[in-house]
Amino acid sequence: xxxxTPEDTAGADAPIKREPRLAWLWQLLRNPLGAFGxxxxxxxxxxxxxxxFFSPYDYKAxxxxxxxxxxxxxxxxGTDNLGRDTFSRILHxxxxxxxxxxxxxxxxxxxxxxxxxxxxxxxxxxxxxxxLIFDSVRAFPVIMFALAVITVVGPSLETIIGVxxxxxxxxxxxxxxxSTLSLKNNEFILAERSLGAGTIxxxxxxxxxxxxxxxxxxxxxxxxxxxxxEAGLSFLGLGVKPPTPSWGSILNDGYGFIRNTPWLVxxxxxxxxxxxxxxxxxxxxxxxxFDPKLKKDR
Amino acid sequence: MLLYTLKRLGxxxxxxxxxxxxxxxxxxxxxxxxxxxxxxxxxxxxxxAEFKALMGLDQPFFIQYFKFLGNVVTGDLGVDxxxxxxxxxxxxxxxxxxxxxxxxxxxxxxxxxxxxxxxxAVHRNSLLDxxxxxxxxxxxxxxxxxxxxxLLLLFAVELRWFxxxxxxxxxxxxxxxxxxxxxxxxxxxGWVGYLARFVRTSMLEVMGENHIRxxxxxxxxxxxxxxxxxxKLAILPTxxxxxxxxxxxxxxxxxxxxxxxxxxxxxxxxxxxxxxxxPIVMGGVLVTxxxxxxxxxxxxxxxxWLDPRVRQGF
Numbered sequence: 001x002x003x004x005t006p007e008d009t010a011g012a013d014a015p016i017k018r019e020p021r022l023a024w025l026w027q028l029l030r031n032p033l034g035a036f037g038x039x040x041x042x043x044x045x046x047x048x049x050x051x052x053f054f055s056p057y058d059y060k061a062x063x064x065x066x067x068x069x070x071x072x073x074x075x076x077x078g079t080d081n082l083g084r085d086t087f088s089r090i091l092h093x094x095x096x097x098x099x100x101x102x103x104x105x106x107x108x109x110x111x112x113x114x115x116x117x118x119x120x121x122x123x124x125x126x127x128x129x130x131x132l133i134f135d136s137v138r139a140f141p142v143i144m145f146a147l148a149v150i151t152v153v154g155p156s157l158e159t160i161i162g163v164x165x166x167x168x169x170x171x172x173x174x175x176x177x178x179s180t181l182s183l184k185n186n187e188f189i190l191a192e193r194s195l196g197a198g199t200i201x202x203x204x205x206x207x208x209x210x211x212x213x214x215x216x217x218x219x220x221x222x223x224x225x226x227x228x229x230e231a232g233l234s235f236l237g238l239g240v241k242p243p244t245p246s247w248g249s250i251l252n253d254g255y256g257f258i259r260n261t262p263w264l265v266x267x268x269x270x271x272x273x274x275x276x277x278x279x280x281x282x283x284x285x286x287x288x289x290f291d292p293k294l295k296k297d298r
Numbered sequence: 299m300l301l302y303t304l305k306r307l308g309x310x311x312x313x314x315x316x317x318x319x320x321x322x323x324x325x326x327x328x329x330x331x332x333x334x335x336x337x338x339x340x341x342x343x344x345x346x347a348e349f350k351a352l353m354g355l356d357q358p359f360f361i362q363y364f365k366f367l368g369n370v371v372t373g374d375l376g377v378d379x380x381x382x383x384x385x386x387x388x389x390x391x392x393x394x395x396x397x398x399x400x401x402x403x404x405x406x407x408x409x410x411x412x413x414x415x416x417x418x419a420v421h422r423n424s425l426l427d428x429x430x431x432x433x434x435x436x437x438x439x440x441x442x443x444x445x446x447x448x449l450l451l452l453f454a455v456e457l458r459w460f461x462x463x464x465x466x467x468x469x470x471x472x473x474x475x476x477x478x479x480x481x482x483x484x485x486x487x488g489w490v491g492y493l494a495r496f497v498r499t500s501m502l503e504v505m506g507e508n509h510i511r512x513x514x515x516x517x518x519x520x521x522x523x524x525x526x527x528x529x530k531l532a533i534l535p536t537x538x539x540x541x542x543x544x545x546x547x548x549x550x551x552x553x554x555x556x557x558x559x560x561x562x563x564x565x566x567x568x569x570x571x572x573x574x575x576x577p578i579v580m581g582g583v584l585v586t587x588x589x590x591x592x593x594x595x596x597x598x599x600x601x602x603w604l605d606p607r608v609r610q611g612f
Contacts, residue, residue: 033432033435132312132313132316133316133320135313136313136314136316136317136319136320137317137320139313139314139317139587139590139591139594140317140321140583140587140590141546141548141549141586141587141590142549143548143549143552143553144548144549144552144567144582144583144586144587145321145583147552147567147568147571147579147582147583148321148579148580148583149324150571151570151571151574151575151576151579152576166324224439228441231441231443232441232443232553235443235553236553236556236568237572238568238571238572251443251444251447254447255447255557258447258450258451258455259455262451262455262456265447265448265451266448266451269444269447269448272440272441272444273440273444276439276440276441277435277436277439277440279439280435280438280439281435284435
């Protein structure tokens with residue numbers, strides 16, 4: 001989105017200066033935290049995508065003689081209570097974490113945009129009703145809501161994704177609704193309407209592009225939150241089913257054997273710390289680059 | 299102010315009611331049979347029907363909902379499926395433990411976060427300010443259960459400075475406090491970051507105001523200006539924000555209770571999920587949601603009391 005400021009209009013005769021397309025990346029990398037965040041995120045994504053390639057062992061392979069081993073050259077992060085290589089399990093656990101984050105945040109974004117634009121553009125009663133629903137969903141402590149749903153549906157990957165979608169959508173919807181409200185009486189929308197554009201056309205091709213940028217930044221900041229929810233539920237034994245490796249279930253195994261070996265807990269925690277820090281640093285720096293206005297609100 | 303209080307209270311009650319309606323309808327809509335999951339695959343249809351009747355799951359949806367609301371008003375949350383004890387009684391036994399944990403956690407975050415934020419506002423853009431900013435983001439980002447697990451590993455299992463499990467002997471206050479230190483720190487550490495940030499921003503705003511510049515012009519000692527005059531004003535919006543934090547503190551408390559094997563609502567609910575004890579889970583969710591709504595309400599009322607502009611906007 002380009003905005004016209006008084007300086008721009010004042011110097012209308014001067015040749016227009018275009019920023020190079022990748023200027024934002026340069027700006028991001030100049031901030032040490034942003035560069036560090038980008039590095040961590042790249043590391044996590046590459047190790048998760050290439051998990052099969054980087055894993056020294058099959059993550060399901062048992063080696064009962066070597067159970068609860070400390071780190072060594074043979075097993076970089078030791079082995080768990082069944083003798084499975086922790087390093088390989090952590091690499092594959094990254095796949096689950098990123099899968100849950102991408103699928104659920106993508107779904108919430110689409111749903112949140114649709115509902116938020118509906119609330120902002122639609123009639124007043126619908127706006128009030130939807131706002132009440134958004135606020136009510138946000139009144140649940142997330143983990144309690146998840147526990148209630150799991151009691152009925154049973155724990156699974158799909159349950160986690162469903163819970164995350166239900167709890168994060170209202171946040172996006174509220175922001176989309178507020179921006180729609182402030183945009184809908186703008187002159188360019190009025191002009192569009194007077195030219196005879198239909199509601200759908202105005203919403204999709206004129207409102208949507210203006211709404212999406214701030215929301216994308218919020219999405220990148222929500223990724224660590226979602227990964228934490230997945231790992232937390234798996235830690236409680238209510239997340240992904242056992243043979244599938246998750247950072248949370250590695251921590252759960254480690255907690256059970258904490259008096260035998262510290263390594264499982266240490267190894268399970270490190271990727272979570274690196275991922276949450278990486279995405280948070282990256283998200284904050286992206287926000288500072290693209291939308292300094294948001295900085296005050298959070 | 300009275301009108302605002304009543305309106306805000308009405309909204310809080312409405313939100314809790316709608317929240318429970320949404321929860322019940324979400325449970326109702328999802329495919330899957332609670333009775334089947336609770337009793338296992340070998341249950342006969344008669345057993346399932348009996349279980350459903352016991353849980354009230356065989357009735358039409360809206361009847362279930364209004365019955366639930368009616369029971370809530372009279373303080374009846376049903377009985378434990380297995381032990382047949384009233385859920386209200388079980389929750390009231392566990393709630394003080396969770397509240398103590400959350401409040402002490404909040405205390406930790408105020409004790410560390412406010413001075414940290416204050417300090418970085420005073421020494422703005424110094425190396426220490428930047429360091430504090432990174433630490434704050436770290437505190438916010440790192441999941442509380444990781445903090446809990448690492449604290450348990452380091453201070454309870456390896457160094458043995460603090461006890462690892464339980465809430466301490468009833469009546470022995472010293473023992474209970476030593477059992478509370480690690481879990482409450484795990485719960486509160488995330489809010490250290492938030493508080494440090496809020497206080498820093500709020501301090502910077504206050505420090506630029508005229509009466510602070512005036513005090514400086516009179517030659518009052520800087521320390522007195524910062525910690526007495528400025529902090530007093532800067533802390534008010536922060537206090538009003540604390541209510542919002544209770545929600546995340548409750549989520550953190552669930553994990554702290556599991557990791558340190560403490561009694562509490564969180565542990566009770568997680569145990570109930572594992573045994574499919576539906577009434578306990580619903581009761582626990584209701585109570586924590588009400589707690590969250592109540593703390594948001596209180597913080598909103600404090601904000602309105604401090605700043606009349608908030609009242610008019612409602």
